[in-house]
Amino acid sequence: MTEMPPIEVLVTEDELMARIEELADALAPSLQGDWSAVSILIGATPFTSDLMKALARRDIHPVLDVIWLESYRDARESSGRVVVRADLGRSVEGRGVLLLDDVFDTGRTLAFAKAHLLAKGARQVITCALTQKPWAPRGEDGVDFCAFDSPGRYLVGYGMDDAGKYRGLPYIGALD
Numbered sequence: 001m002t003e004m005p006p007i008e009v010l011v012t013e014d015e016l017m018a019r020i021e022e023l024a025d026a027l028a029p030s031l032q033g034d035w036s037a038v039s040i041l042i043g044a045t046p047f048t049s050d051l052m053k054a055l056a057r058r059d060i061h062p063v064l065d066v067i068w069l070e071s072y073r074d075a076r077e078s079s080g081r082v083v084v085r086a087d088l089g090r091s092v093e094g095r096g097v098l099l100l101d102d103v104f105d106t107g108r109t110l111a112f113a114k115a116h117l118l119a120k121g122a123r124q125v126i127t128c129a130l131t132q133k134p135w136a137p138r139g140e141d142g143v144d145f146c147a148f149d150s151p152g153r154y155l156v157g158y159g160m161d162d163a164g165k166y167r168g169l170p171y172i173g174a175l176d
């Protein structure tokens with residue numbers, strides 16, 4: 001077994017769960033009626049799972065779909081190019097979509113995904129990230145909802161990886 005590098009805990013599991021409940025409260029008024037939720041694989045998986053449960057507790061049941069996008073692969077810097085490894089399973093034509101990702105960094109992945117959904121006929125896209133970096137776009141190009149502002153460090157845990165590892169950590173940590 002290889003030894004784990006030092007990882008500083010930035011957001012604990014309890015803090016994550018409490019904030020996701022608040023986020024569900026904030027999202028609820030926008031998600032009335034028939035909505036889709038699209039989770040960006042792989043990193044958004046744990047966040048999506050917990051947010052979907054929090055929404056269900058509020059009697060909100062979006063149709064869940066995924067899109068598998070990749071731009072970092074095993075690097076800690078974006079390749080600058082977003083690749084679609086697997087596309088949506090269902091049509092979003094005419095639908096409102098809640099688009100979920102783990103981290104908003106250069107903003108490239110969410111901007112790509114939003115444009116992709118709109119090109120496929122989504123009537124509205126609400127973007128939501130678990131966390132955003134200090135340099136991530138704000139204002140018109142920013143995310144609509146974000147649970148945590150993070151420091152400008154390399155994040156792991158709760159879906160976020162380093163070369164595929166540490167996605168299963170139940171907290172958000174910094175590796176550098």
Ligand SMILES: O=P(O)(O)OC[C@H]1O[C@H](OP(=O)(O)OP(=O)(O)O)[C@H](O)[C@@H]1O
Pocket residue numbers: 040041042043044069070071072073078101102103104105106107108109110160161
């Ligand atoms: O704002 P950006 O600079 O685009 O960075 C954010 C993206 O980077 C990671 O994806 P990655 O390509 O590493 O795939 P993963 O979800 O499989 O980890 C993360 O999951 C986000 O989707």
Ligand SMILES: Nc1nc2[nH]cnc2c(=O)[nH]1
Pocket residue numbers: 072103105106153154155156160161162
């Ligand atoms: N795991 C991980 N993926 C990222 N993609 C963009 N920024 C990050 C980060 O800080 N951590």
